[in-house]
Amino acid sequence: MIRHRTSLSLLGLLGLVTAFTACRKETPEETPDAGPDGPTWTPTPYTVEVPPTLSAMPIPADNPFTVEGIRLGRFLFYEERLSGNNTQSCASCHAPEVAFTDHGNQFSVGIDGIAGNRNSMAIQNVAWESSYFWDGRAATLEEQILQPVENPIEMHETWPNAVAKLEADSVYPTLFLRAFGTPGITKERAAKAMAQFLRTMISGDSRFDKFMRGEEQLSVEEQLGFQLTLLEGGIPPAVPLGQGGADCFHCHPHGGGRFTDGILRNNGLDPQSAWTDLGLGGWTGLPQDMAKFKTPSLRNVALSAPYMHDGRFQTLEEVIEHYNSGGHPSTTIDPNMKFTTGGLQLSAEKKAQLIAFLHTLTDTAFVNNPAFHDPGPPTLE
Ligand code: HEC
Ligand code: HEC
Structure with a gap:
């Protein structure tokens, strides 16, 4: 009898504990625990999956991935209230279907109708970059992200105004609390959340990646194009090697x-x-940096026309013609350009092989990934 009662009450207690735990798992989103400085929250760690054709991702120690941070960053990337007149978001100039560039525009136009002088850059695998912008003027992604909002020819808003708009929203304060554990909206937190989201935008599933993983064949033309990219340019004896x-x-x-x-x-x-445009030299002022620009990835180039920092080339054929010419000599031209020896002297067949190869780097799974698309207005879930 006693034994029976004990086990019953023990069962009852267990049931209560289970119900309580389950309840705490489901509901803290609505009722964050009150900490000494207001409510607190424990963000959920997130492990990013990197495809085997890419090297391990460097993740800054002061901005680890969390599920809530990535989610907030995605809302902010598509948030038009970050601009002065609430009409432009980051995605206005970085649209998914064109590898997160600006819809084929040579130059992007900001909220005041003024165009810049640089072509929008693809956003893909940005976690691995060691500097940002065509001229490399931002050392970290977090630093880069702070710039477009206040850029007078882009989103033309002040961060204090942008933060005030987010604070006035019914949802954002809770989204920031969930992402960072304590309440408070700051530009640094907004940049951190967006950086987390951008770092999840990984392109590593093109036909070329599948070929490297042994999952798919490339055509002979495509494979020859790949080989050409790996061979030294120039014809002996003019170019001995x-x-x-x-x-x-x-x-x-x-x-x-x-x-x-x-x-x-x-x-x-x-x-x-x-x-x-003096590129790197424009902000370092050093003679050896003049007219230098960040070497962009070749991934998704078939989607991201036009090309180069000023979008001067409309087609990949024009790009290949440029390299085939050897380039214009100057004090800072890279020695790997064949400017002294009459260019690459590629046949029409080789040029076609190169173009065919570049198309194998198109990653439709990346640009079509719904996780990177507009999530709509911010919600608590
Ligand atoms: C008006 C168009 C426009 C808007 C809005 C815009 N960008 Fe850009 N973005 C560009 C252009 C143009 C560049 C290249 C600028 C340069 O090199 O000076 C660029 C460069 C970048 C880069 C550098 C990529 C690299 O590999 O170096 C990142 C990342 C980026 N933008 C993210 C963002 C984010 C995040 C936002 C919103 C906070 C944003 N952009 C808003 C046009 C825009
Ligand atoms: C000497 C180094 C160098 C070599 C060799 C080189 N590139 Fe580039 N590439 C660059 C740099 C730097 C840029 C950006 C230049 C700028 O915008 O001012 C660039 C830009 C590009 C772009 C434009 C991408 C975009 O997002 O706008 C493409 C496409 C490209 N290169 C393809 C190739 C191909 C194909 C070859 C071989 C035929 C090649 N490159 C050889 C350095 C090089």
């Missing part, structure tokens, strides 16, 4: 999976007398 290749690998290496090493270079677009 020349292999009749396209020489792309020096600057757009496929090792590490990104098709760039992120180094800023001058690929000979203009003669020195025609330099207008």
Whole structure:
């Protein structure tokens, strides 16, 4: 009898504990625990999955991934209230279907109708970049993200105003609490959340990736194009080590999976007398940095026209013609350009192979991934 009663009450107690735990798991979203400085929250750690064709992702110690941070960052990336007149979001110039560039526009137009002088950059695998913008002026992604909001020819808003708009919203204060554990909206937190979201935007599932993983074949033409990118440019004897290749690998290496090493270079677009945008040299002021721009990835280039920092080339054919020419000599042109030896001298057949290869880097799973698309107005879930 006694035994029976004990086990009953023990069962009852267990039931209560289970119900309580289950309840706490489901409801803290509505009722965060009150901490000494107001409500607190424990964000959920998130482990990012990196495809095997890419190297391990560097993640800054002061901005680890959390489920809630990524979710908030996605809302903010599509948030038009971050702009002065509430009409422009980051995604206005970084649209999914064109590898997160600006809809084929050579230059982006900000909220006041003023165009900039640089082509919007693809957002993909940004976690691996070591500097940001065409001229590499931002050292971290978090630092980069703070700039478009206050840029007078882009979103043209002040961060205090933008933060006030988010504070006045019925949902954002809770989303920030959930993402960072304590209440408070700041520009630094907004940038951290967006950086988390952007770092999840990984492209590593193109036909080329599947080929490297042994899951899919490429055509002979595509494979020959890939080989050309790995061969030295130039024809002997003019170029003693020349292999009749396209020489792309020096600057757009496929090792590490990104098709760039992120180094800023001058690929000979203009003669020195025609330099207008000085790129890296524009902010360092150093003669050896003049007209150098960040080497972009070749991933998804078939989607992200036009090309180069100023969007001067409309097609990949024009890009190949530029490299085939060898580029314009200047004091800072990269030695890997074949400007002294009559260019690459590629046949029409080789040019077609190169173009075919570049198309294998199109990652439709990446651009169509619903996790990177507009989530609609912010909600608590
Ligand atoms: C008006 C169009 C426009 C808007 C709005 C805009 N961007 Fe950009 N973005 C650009 C352009 C143009 C560049 C290249 C600018 C440069 O190099 O000076 C760029 C560059 C970048 C880069 C650098 C990528 C790299 O590899 O270096 C990132 C990341 C980025 N933008 C994210 C964002 C985020 C996040 C927002 C919203 C807070 C945003 N952009 C809003 C046009 C825009
Ligand atoms: C000497 C280094 C170097 C070599 C060699 C090189 N590139 Fe580039 N590439 C760059 C740099 C730097 C840029 C950006 C230049 C700028 O915008 O001012 C660039 C830009 C590009 C772009 C434009 C991408 C975009 O997002 O706008 C494409 C496409 C491209 N390169 C393809 C190739 C191919 C294909 C080859 C081989 C035939 C090649 N590159 C060889 C350094 C190089």
